[in-house]
Amino acid sequence: MGMRILPEVTPATASFWRSGADGKLRILKCADCAQFVHPPAPSCPFCMAGKLSPEVVSGRAKVITFTLNHQRWSPLDDAKVPYAIAVVELDEQKDLRLMTNIVGCAPENVRTGMTVRVTFEKADDVYLPMFEPC
Amino acid sequence: MAKSAVIGAGASDIGRRLNRDPMALTLESCTRAIEDAGLKREDIDGVAAYPGNIVAPVGYGGPQISEVQDALRLSLNWSSSGLESTGQLGPLINAALAVQSGICNHVLCYCTTWESTAQGLASKSGVKPVGDRATGQFAFMLPFGAHSPANWTALYAQHYFDEFGTTREELAQIALTARANAGKNPKAVYRDPLTLDGYLAAKMISTPLSLYDCDVPVDGSIAVIVSRADAARKRPALEIESIGCAMRGRPSWVDFDDLSTMAMRDAGKMLWEKSTLKPSDVDVAELYDGFSIFTLFWLEALGFCKKGEAGAFIRDGKRIALDGALPLATGGGQLSAGRLNGYGLLHEACIQLWGDGGERQVKKQPKVGLVASGGGPFAGCLLLQRA
Numbered sequence: 001m002g003m004r005i006l007p008e009v010t011p012a013t014a015s016f017w018r019s020g021a022d023g024k025l026r027i028l029k030c031a032d033c034a035q036f037v038h039p040p041a042p043s044c045p046f047c048m049a050g051k052l053s054p055e056v057v058s059g060r061a062k063v064i065t066f067t068l069n070h071q072r073w074s075p076l077d078d079a080k081v082p083y084a085i086a087v088v089e090l091d092e093q094k095d096l097r098l099m100t101n102i103v104g105c106a107p108e109n110v111r112t113g114m115t116v117r118v119t120f121e122k123a124d125d126v127y128l129p130m131f132e133p134c
Numbered sequence: 135m136a137k138s139a140v141i142g143a144g145a146s147d148i149g150r151r152l153n154r155d156p157m158a159l160t161l162e163s164c165t166r167a168i169e170d171a172g173l174k175r176e177d178i179d180g181v182a183a184y185p186g187n188i189v190a191p192v193g194y195g196g197p198q199i200s201e202v203q204d205a206l207r208l209s210l211n212w213s214s215s216g217l218e219s220t221g222q223l224g225p226l227i228n229a230a231l232a233v234q235s236g237i238c239n240h241v242l243c244y245c246t247t248w249e250s251t252a253q254g255l256a257s258k259s260g261v262k263p264v265g266d267r268a269t270g271q272f273a274f275m276l277p278f279g280a281h282s283p284a285n286w287t288a289l290y291a292q293h294y295f296d297e298f299g300t301t302r303e304e305l306a307q308i309a310l311t312a313r314a315n316a317g318k319n320p321k322a323v324y325r326d327p328l329t330l331d332g333y334l335a336a337k338m339i340s341t342p343l344s345l346y347d348c349d350v351p352v353d354g355s356i357a358v359i360v361s362r363a364d365a366a367r368k369r370p371a372l373e374i375e376s377i378g379c380a381m382r383g384r385p386s387w388v389d390f391d392d393l394s395t396m397a398m399r400d401a402g403k404m405l406w407e408k409s410t411l412k413p414s415d416v417d418v419a420e421l422y423d424g425f426s427i428f429t430l431f432w433l434e435a436l437g438f439c440k441k442g443e444a445g446a447f448i449r450d451g452k453r454i455a456l457d458g459a460l461p462l463a464t465g466g467g468q469l470s471a472g473r474l475n476g477y478g479l480l481h482e483a484c485i486q487l488w489g490d491g492g493e494r495q496v497k498k499q500p501k502v503g504l505v506a507s508g509g510g511p512f513a514g515c516l517l518l519q520r521a
Contacts, residue, residue, distance in 0.1 A: 002275050004278075005266070005268050005276040005281070006252070006267055006268070006277055007267060007269075007273035007274070007276075007277050008269045008273055009267075013273065017204075022406075039271065039273075044481050055174065064393065065289045065290070065292050065293035065296070065393055066289065066292060067288035067289050067292055067340045067341050067342075068336070068338075068340065069280070069285055069288075069340045069342040070338040070339060070341070071282070071284070071339045072338065073281040073282055073342065074281070077281075079279055082338075082341075083279055083281060084342075085278055085280045085285055085289065086289075087289055087388055087393070089278075095389070097276070097388050098388075099278055099289075099388050100276050101278045107309060112292070112502055118239055123277075126277075128277050
């Protein structure tokens with residue numbers, strides 16, 4: 001895709017955005033109640049007790065919804081359209097979701113329920129987690 | 135104690151690229167609303183604005199309250215504005231509460247937008263400039279080319295279509311109904327007839343939403359006066375019979391628990407929990423249509439039909455037409471009358487309840503109007519009842 005708007009990297013989100021450097025996806029996990037927490041938070045919203053630390057996850061997920069974007073939102077946007085934006089649910093936990101792009105297949109072939117796996121696109125100082133069919 | 139009520143309303147000129155100063159538009163709507171209520175500006179002792187002058191896409195916000203206060207030389211007890219509220223109607227809901235609490239008698243509520251002119255001046259959409267980084271929840275959305283609320287909303291629309299089998303032909307009825315009504319509203323911005331074929335042939339924006347599923351930026355300002363019902367002078371009071379503003383799920387586009395509805399699920403439920411009226415009492419409904427799918431979600435959230443049945447409910451358009459059982463978007467909605475951030479819909483509800491709709495007036499004089507605004511994690515709604 002063309003010029004992306006990159007995420008601000010904060011102390012709380014650095015582990016997520018830099019995780020892809022070794023090809024692995026990491027999500028914060030609570031040491032006490034073992035729940036994954038995303039987007040990154042300062043404390044566990046499930047038990048309010050445990051310490052959160054990045055944990056490697058399988059990178060496998062399911063598309064729970066998607067859209068094919070056909071519109072160029074800025075004259076500076078040189079992205080090839082259409083492209084597939086999706087919300088995926090990671091295999092590790094119900095409702096553990098990421099917004100992402102589905103790559104590695106024609107956008108027209110993306111479907112709800114597809115199983116996908118993570119792949120990273122490096123952009124400046126971040127590794128954006130994308131997903132491809134598996 | 136008397137309920138709070140809308141006792142006057144005013145609209146500025148509304149249109150595409152008016153090239154008028156947002157403060158001029160604001161003063162036009164505000165002075166008209168004050169006059170419509172039979173008040174003088176000395177009577178105004180509170181101001182509420184959506185969203186006020188905020189950091190937002192260029193042109194989204196109007197003047198800040200202090201500027202309006204000074205321009206009208208108002209003497210205020212109270213004011214409130216901003217985005218961090220229960221949908222676009224949040225400041226108006228706050229105004230109703232301020233009146234109920236007794237700290238104000240007459241609150242001037244305004245919403246001004248000049249996105250159309252501002253976008254023309256900037257020669258681009260409201261997308262963040264390249265080089266700026268996305269923050270907060272947007273850091274997890276914008277990097278994936280999900281630049282627009284159209285994309286975020288399309289994800290919900292597709293989820294809903296997948297779950298319930300709703301079709302674009304069914305969804306089209308929202309845009310077609312709005313356009314048919316706009317044809318009878320001299321102030322609407324798009325009044326040319328629209329057919330189902332025309333709808334289906336339009337440019338795709340973000341599947342399954344196409345051009346006519348998306349509202350249109352305009353310049354304009356709406357103002358209303360919120361007071362106690364027993365303070366109404368020229369106009370019959372439109373009592374705020376009930377307010378819905380609950381947000382019981384996670385306040386996030388990505389993480390809301392059910393991607394086949396939105397925050398309006400909770401606001402709609404609360405509205406009826408706090409009222410003795412029921413959905414069948416509603417004579418006219420002005421439901422937010424920033425994107426057409428929002429209206430389907432509002433119909434279900436407000437109990438006009440069951441979850442998943444909105445497509446069938448509106449299928450041939452007859453039920454939601456001006457002469458149907460539940461007229462919607464009687465002035466053209468935001469899809470055909472312009473993006474006034476829910477306040478155009480509020481204004482239209484007032485016009486209908488006062489019987490001033492002219493060619494588009496619902497024939498059986500409406501007594502109860504429903505105004506609902508918001509999509510994604512924002513929602514608020516009001517029941518207005520003519521005294």
